[in-house]
Amino acid sequence: MRGPVSTPFLPDEPAHPNPIHASPSPVHLLLPAHARNIAVVRRALEAIAEELALPRRLVEDMRLAVTEACTNVVRHAYGNGEADHPSALRVALLPEEQGMRVIVEDRGRGLGPSPDIRGPGLGLPLIAALTSELEVSHGADDRGSRVAMSFASAPIEAT
């Protein structure tokens, strides 16, 4: 029978060691605000969710909400090539005891009407429906916007 394959320079650990509930380990991403970079954020989110062994339903909600928040930045925050700046889109992924907190920030035009009014405008209501806590505010120094989302796995209720 074939034995386990291990990479020689990496510690031999099971694929899913004990869930990382006790030691949150934040991850920060700085990216140009381009649509294709939303997939990078999703990848990082999925990696953390997998390590935390979060429930699939919660991970799907997180993916959708974070995609919406990042899409808002890509579509509405910048103009005139400002989106190309390496830190135009800032994302913090913060593991918590029973879920994750995700903060999506930009340094663009901030909250308010956007020249891009295509679409049904369901982004924020959708995010609100998918999060256990949502905070929308101006970014640091009153520049841009900041969307802070908390996702918590609901306790299983006895029936």
Next chain:
Amino acid sequence: MSEAAASPNGSPGTTRVSIASGPLVGPVLRRVVGMLAARADLPLDRLDDAVLVADLIASRAPAHVQAASVDVDLETGDRTLLLRVGPLRPGGGEALIVDATVPGVGNVIEQLADDISVAPDGDAEYLVVRLAYTS
């Protein structure tokens, strides 16, 4: 830092990943690197190489970083992926390269990278690794 390492062809932007030293460094870095390697249109074998280098950096870099996080700038170009690891402590770049030596295998990063260099920057330094595919 060599010119080739500093500016890959047609670089459309940089992604910075900053991961607190701990159990998430490996899983997050390997996914992001794998995705950007695919975006850079690296073939499957070079994509695997890039992920291997990411795993190695994730496992070795925490001992050499200046702060409590592993920071990596990633740039994609035409069949090129550039990783800039740091800020590292003085001497950390060379130490990280040395740490990449595996008994019986040799230095994995040196074997897989097309270009590897240490770029000093004030009190810190950066390890710059370029992976490319040339047909």
